[in-house]
Amino acid sequence: GQQVMQIPQYQHVQEGEDFTTYCNSSTTLSNIQWYKQRPGGHPVFLIQLVKSGEVKKQKRLTFQFGEAKKNSSLHITATQTTDVGTYFCAGEVDSNYQLIWGAGTKLIIKP
């Protein structure tokens, strides 16, 4: 079936280091969304990418959508403690409007 693979599962970083999570789909996506879930919370929408090769920035966060619309990445520059949480990608497939979710990448800041 259709899948969105998200890696890594966990990433431990020192505060101030960068963080990146990647999503790869087996099929072309019409768009991809990114969500953040803080510990004990619920997923919160961050951004949506629609166009091939699209790049969007939100302060220290940079989101990219691949040229083939099969992969995407989220990069955080100079992580802060407020960035802690799990980041999910969710891709929408044209055929049935269903969102296919990645397994999430948990960002852990080392003490």
Place this chain on the structure above:
Amino acid sequence: KAGVTQTPRYLIKTRGQQVTLSCSPISGHRSVSWYQQTPGQGLQFLFEYFSETQRNKGNFPGRFSGRQFSNSRSEMNVSTLELGDSALYLCASSRDRGIYEQYFGPGTRLTVT
């Protein structure tokens, strides 16, 4: 605008029982999706309702069912509960199907003993 609300927030049930969870979407949102989240398992899609019709369904057994009412409120039911059904059940609403973001409720934490 009020957010997505889910009731109850916490629930403890015994194996073999059934449970009904409720979700009230954001006013004006017509699409409601349900997810199961267990530690380390990410978000597992259960089903999506749009205008009272189930449009998509995940790979869950028939013990999991849902419905949506004319006011877009949704319920999900789990019959013959198993220990493995213990999880956080999240409801999300969106304006429409298509390229609209989903707004999640706080979830219902179900524990099956």
